[in-house]
Amino acid sequence: MEVTIKCEHHGDAYGCLGNTLSHVFVVFLVFSVLCNPSQITFTKEELLNIRQLTPNTISLIFVNVHQHSLPAERRIISPSASCACLSDKTKYPSFLRTIPSDDYQSRALAQLVKHFGWTWVGAIRTNDDYGNKGMATFTETAQELGICLEYSVSFFRTDPPDKIKKIIDIIKASTSKLIVAFVSDMDMHVLIQTLSQHNLTGYQWVGSESWISDSQTAETDTHHILDGAIGLFIPRAHVSGMREFILDVKQLNSSSNELFTEFWETLFNCKFKQSNPSAENQRECTGHEDLTGVKNSFTDISFMPVNYNIYKGVHAVAHALHIILGCNETCNNKVQLDPIMVSSALNQFYLHIKKIHFKTKEGDVYFNENGDLPHITQIFSLQKVKPFQIQCPYISLRVTLSMQVPVSVCNEKCPPGTHKVLQKGKPVCCYDCIRCAEGEISNMTDACLKKEAEFLSYEEIMGVLLTAAALFGTCMTAVVATIFFRYRTTPIVRANNSELSFLLLFSLTLCFLCSLTFIGRPSEWSCMLRHTAFGITFVLCISCVLGKTIVVLMAFRATLPGSNVMKWFGPAQQRLSVVAFTLIQVVICILWLTISPPFPFKNFTQFKDKIILECALGSAAGFWAVLGYIGLLAILCFILAFLARKLPDNFNEAKLITFSMLIFCAVWMTFIPAYVSSPGKFSVAVEIFAILASSFGLLICTFIPKCYIILLKPEKNTKKNIMDKGASKSF
Incomplete structure (x- = not known):
């Protein structure tokens, strides 16, 4: 289908209905061969500097043209007006654009600043809608991201x-090393000149699209104020046939265009015959000069992303x-499109164009409810090269100066063990680092957290x-006691000193x-009870075993002719020996509790991230005295039982006591190094294990064989069998 484009003018504005891009100067030039530009009054210098038009200036031009020149019903698709104010459909209900809104750019700049860890920044903006609205959005987003x-x-x-x-004075007095500049290119030129006069270098600049990709901004920066500056700009895209179209323009095809004639003469430094030569030696223009060898803003489209925006608008x-x-x-x-016919169908046309959705090589194209396209942008970096000019890698910070990312923070992160305390009257990014209180920790955060309290509890698997x-x-002991009580009159129970x-x-x-007193949160009473109860009960236990061992030895001596030794170690003496041995341990425990008793203690040093709740020994001498006395009785009992192991008797209890004491001593000999080397709650678990293991050893070795005979071998539970000395190896 072939479409004929008709052109018309509206007051001082001139455009083409086929694309409705009347405010974009590039369109005037591109379509100058189609439309009679009799109303255009741009000079040749302005035409040669087409690339200097920025989204900021285009936005201002559009707003003025929209308010004063174009009819209210005119629908416009802009490739260059980026002001966020144009997304307001109450003021600009018929406005669409193919360039991203500055609102997206502002939010993206805040994300960029956050990405590099810059939290303390200064902000400079142009005092117009472009700068004020853009910086307001940046500030709002920055606060949400924790940037001050x-x-x-x-x-x-x-x-x-x-x-x-x-x-300039504010910048000098500031401590931030990052400056976000949401300004137009022309305002940036003025600012750079002033900065150069004061030699304000060493700052990291983050710029808006208006100036970051502007070549004249880089050329103006002779003092390298902006070295390493980064910002966002509209992605470049290849428009098929665009360069060929521009380079194919011939002056002879536009002979009626006086402006184009003047432009051609300036571009090639020549004069046409019909023009008045300014110099006698100036060569004559032929109209067939080759544009491919000329390097200027007209022929260089590499930094004109607006071309792709026009391409998207025309396709829409x-x-x-x-x-x-x-x-x-x-x-x-x-199809012949008449302006009147287009105007009558304009509302229908606008509804359709808002709903279009098509694909290009660079992505999808569609308009949202505000008339904006999906936001796509790239990161741009200004670098110093020889000679100084803009380069466009996708991103490189101060490549010629430093490979380190600049730092701009009010305060460094608080080191481990400290927390933030905000400085009065300053933003949240400024704070002092105060050491955490005892029982608190600060590892990867800037706040002190309560350390986790660790102790052996009933709720964990080990507990x-x-x-x-x-x-x-306990239940097993109760069962054995029940069996012994049930068969208390039998010879095997009576022969082994039932009392x-x-x-x-x-x-x-x-x-x-x-052992249960060792489990649970330590308290003052539990700490005193666990060690003293353990010490006294074990001494009572070993005293009973020691008494039984002495009884075996005395019983053998009593069978010898003329021996009356049993009268010196009868039941009364046995009870007295048990009480005496136990009282010694009671005295040791009383002295320990009186002088320096165990107490609950919070151990902050063993682990950085935990508080170990444990029972401090109070007096280490008291603890080791209790253990030492238990060990002394156990060794004495073991020696006596070992000496009595071969005494002739059908049921020699000394053998079983020997085994039980051997287990007891082995357990507590391994307990000491394990207890000392175990961290935190595991030392408590080791002590409980030692108590249980030695208790089970005594219970099993001393009583289980007797229960076996009582329940399963009742025929051996007779006085004759027990007194039979000839069967000493039956056990």
């Missing part, structure tokens, strides 16, 4: 020097017209297992139960 502004100032290029000088119009005209394979080969073992031992046996079973029950 040390200062935010505005100016305009026509401001008196004193006002700009105040901005074409897609909308395609829908309106119902084009298909039967469509007319030529549950140890509790179950202690209760099982000491029941006392031993009682003490073993206390040994199993005292």
Whole structure:
């Protein structure tokens, strides 16, 4: 389908209905061969500097043209007006654009600043809608991201020097090393000149699209104020045939265009015959000069992303017209679009163009509810090269100076062990680092957190297992006691001193139960109880075993002719020996509790991130005295039982006592190094394990064989069998 584009003018504005891009100067030039530009009054210098038009200036031009020149019903698609104010559909209901809104740019700049860890920044903006609205959005987003502004100032290029000088003084007095500049290119030129006069270098600049990709800004910066500056700019895209179209322009095809004739003469430094030569030696223009060898703003489209925006706008119009005209394979080969016909269908056209959705090589194209396209941008960096000019890598910070990312923070992060305390009257980014209080920790954060309290509790698996073992031992002891009580009149129970046996079973029950005092949150009473109860019950237990061992030895001596030794170690002496041995331990424990008792203690040093709740020994001498006395009795009992192991008797209890004491001593010999080397709650678990293991050893070795005979071998539970000395190896 061929579309004929008709042109018309509106007051001082001139445009083409086929693309409605009347405010974009590039369009005037590109379509100058199609439309008679009799109303255009640009000079040749302005035409040669087409690339200097920025989204900021285009936005201002559009707003003025929209308010004073174009009819209210005119629908416009802009490739260059980026002001966020144009997204307001109450003021600009018929406005669409193919350039991203500055609102997106502002938010992206805040994200960029956050990405590099810059939290303490200064802000400079142009004092117009472009700068004020853009910086307002940046400030809002920056606050959400935890970025603080040390200062935010505005100016305009026509401001008196004193006002700009105040901005310089603010920058000098600031501590931030990052400056976000949301300004136009022309305002930036003025600012750079003033900065150069004061030699304000060493700052990291983050710029808006208006100046960051502007070549004249880089050329103006002779003092390298902006070295390493980064910012966002519109991605470049290749528009197929665009360069060929521009380079194919010939003056002869536009002979009626006086402006184009003047432009051609300036571009090639020549004169046409019909022109008045300014110099006698100036060569004559032929009109066939080759544009491919000329390097200027007209022929260099590498930094004109607006071309791609125009491309998207024209394609959007074409897609909308395609829908309106119902084009298909039967469509007319030529459609004549009259301005009046287009105006009558303008509302329908606008509705269709808002709904279009098509793809290009660079992505999808569609308009949102504000008339904006999806935001795509790239990061741009100003670098010093020889000669100084703009380069466009996708991103490189101060490549020629440093590979380190600049730092701009009010305060460094608080080191581990400290927390933030905000400085009065300053933003949240400024703070002092105060050491955490005892019992608090600060690892990866700037705040002190309560350390986790660790102790052996009933709720964790290890505590549950140890509790179950202690209760099982208690129940097992109760069962044995029940069996012994049930068969207390049988020879095997009577022959093994039933009184000491029941006392031993009682003490073993206390040994199993005292292990439970080691589980749970330590308190003042539990700390004193756990060690003293353990010490006294174990001495009572071993005293009973020692008494039984002495009884075996005395019983053998009593069988010798003329021996009356048993009268010196009868039941009364046995009870007295048990009480005497136990009282010694009671005295040791009383002295320990009186002089320096155990107490609950919070251990902050063993682990950085935990508080170990434990029972401090108070007096280490008291603790080791208790253990030492238990060990002394155990060794004495082991020696006596070992000496009596081969005494002739059908049931020699000394053998079983020997095994039980061997287990007891082995357990407590391994306990000491394990207890000392175990961290935190594991040292408590080791002590409980030692108590339970030694208690089970005594219970099993001393009583289980007897229960076996009572329950399973009752035929051996007779006085004759026990007194039979000929069967000494039956056990």
